[in-house]
Amino acid sequence: MDCLLGIVGKDFVLTATDTSAARSITVMKKTEDKSRNLNKHIIMLYAGEPGDTVHFAEYVQRNVRFYEIKNGIELTPEAASKFTRRELANSLRSRKPYSVNLLLAGYNVKTEVPQLYWIDYLGSSVEIPFGAHGYGAYYCLSIMDRYHHPELTLDEAKVLIKKCIDELKTRFTMNLADFKIKVSDKDGIREITV
Amino acid sequence: MSIMSYNGGALVAMVGKNCVAIASDKRLGVQLMTVSTEFPKMYQATEKSYVGFAGLATDSQTLSERLRFKINMYRLREEREIEPKTLSNMISSTLYEKRFGPYFVEPVVAGLNKKNEPFICVMDVIGCLNEADDFVVSGTSSQSLYGMCESLWEPDLEPEDLFETISQALLNSIDRDCLSGWGALVHIITPERVITRTLKGRQD
Numbered sequence: 001m002d003c004l005l006g007i008v009g010k011d012f013v014l015t016a017t018d019t020s021a022a023r024s025i026t027v028m029k030k031t032e033d034k035s036r037n038l039n040k041h042i043i044m045l046y047a048g049e050p051g052d053t054v055h056f057a058e059y060v061q062r063n064v065r066f067y068e069i070k071n072g073i074e075l076t077p078e079a080a081s082k083f084t085r086r087e088l089a090n091s092l093r094s095r096k097p098y099s100v101n102l103l104l105a106g107y108n109v110k111t112e113v114p115q116l117y118w119i120d121y122l123g124s125s126v127e128i129p130f131g132a133h134g135y136g137a138y139y140c141l142s143i144m145d146r147y148h149h150p151e152l153t154l155d156e157a158k159v160l161i162k163k164c165i166d167e168l169k170t171r172f173t174m175n176l177a178d179f180k181i182k183v184s185d186k187d188g189i190r191e192i193t194v
Numbered sequence: 195m196s197i198m199s200y201n202g203g204a205l206v207a208m209v210g211k212n213c214v215a216i217a218s219d220k221r222l223g224v225q226l227m228t229v230s231t232e233f234p235k236m237y238q239a240t241e242k243s244y245v246g247f248a249g250l251a252t253d254s255q256t257l258s259e260r261l262r263f264k265i266n267m268y269r270l271r272e273e274r275e276i277e278p279k280t281l282s283n284m285i286s287s288t289l290y291e292k293r294f295g296p297y298f299v300e301p302v303v304a305g306l307n308k309k310n311e312p313f314i315c316v317m318d319v320i321g322c323l324n325e326a327d328d329f330v331v332s333g334t335s336s337q338s339l340y341g342m343c344e345s346l347w348e349p350d351l352e353p354e355d356l357f358e359t360i361s362q363a364l365l366n367s368i369d370r371d372c373l374s375g376w377g378a379l380v381h382i383i384t385p386e387r388v389i390t391r392t393l394k395g396r397q398d
Binding site for chain 2: 088089138141
């Protein structure tokens with residue numbers, strides 16, 4: 001079961017996803033990247049129905065890129081999240097809805113504020129200081145509740161995400177392999193290790 | 195599992211002396227899990243009217259976006275702001291359009307008309323309008339809210355007294371409901387201005 005985690009810090013957003021791609025009892029791949037970069041500063045993590053996830057994520061990625069080519073300006077995380085939410089809400093009452101849960105993490109270059117959006121498969125969207133999707137949420141949200149604060153530095157965030165990952169390794173029944181951890185800040189998106 | 199109690203939420207609106215108040219809780223959850231504690235259910239429709247949506251969060255957001263469009267188009271065509279009563283009828287029609295595949299929301303409208311007369315109403319998922327001259331409630335703790343409002347409300351409350359009344363009615367109702375809570379947001383609409391206050395209730 002996919003686990004997505006996101007934490008907003010002072011001037012960055014830290015995201016983590018598990019890298020295990022499994023079907024029933026078989027693990028097909030342990031190095032899966034469950035995210036797509038929508039633009040230089042926005043990363044979108046996805047989880048849900050296989051196939052729907054990548055298809056929808058790439059659809060959003062292409063539309064965001066198209067907007068930038070057409071208008072010559074980078075979409076803000078808020079705008080990208082509203083677009084994504086609307087697409088999911090329209091899909092909900094269609095013949096076959098997308099079943100994809102997302103975390104949209106980005107750095108707003110205009111207001112210099114990091115933002116994280118929780119979007120579920122029904123099309124509800126909310127801005128959060130930290131959040132998670134999947135079974136991992138039941139274990140990690142309380143840890144984030146305890147240790148998160150708005151002025152979190154990158155080092156503190158790394159410690160916090162490591163606490164969450166260790167908790168999953170200890171108490172979650174599935175072996176979630178390694179976690180891919182990325183940071184989005186004013187300089188863009190980069191992968192880090194904790 | 196009921197669709198209307200999937201995300202949770204509570205809304206209440208009350209009439210006072212030349213003022214109205216509308217209040218909601220701030221929780222967004224997925225069944226038993228709380229996702230956000232900053233999700234008030236109300237949206238400002240015009241300068242002197244607010245709409246709140248209790249029920250499924252996705253439909254609440256979709257409807258608020260569609261309504262924003264309709265209100266703006268109304269303003270462009272009529273060159274004036276929409277009145278609360280007209281707005282409620284507009285929402286009612288919007289909901290009934292989806293009679294056989296409805297939006298899972300129960301809206302509450304609260305506002306002052308151009309003569310500063312108070313107006314509140316609530317609707318069901320298919321747009322049945324229910325106007326009241328005292329109070330209206332909606333959401334997962336609606337039954338508790340009915341009890342609280344019935345006992346606490348009295349006519350002709352001044353804005354500050356109305357604030358106390360609506361706050362106590364909401365806070366005590368959501369304390370008994372596991373799907374609502376995590377604080378509350380109250381808007382008091384008076385002819386001069388809108389007073390917005392955040393309440394800190396039981397954070398569970």
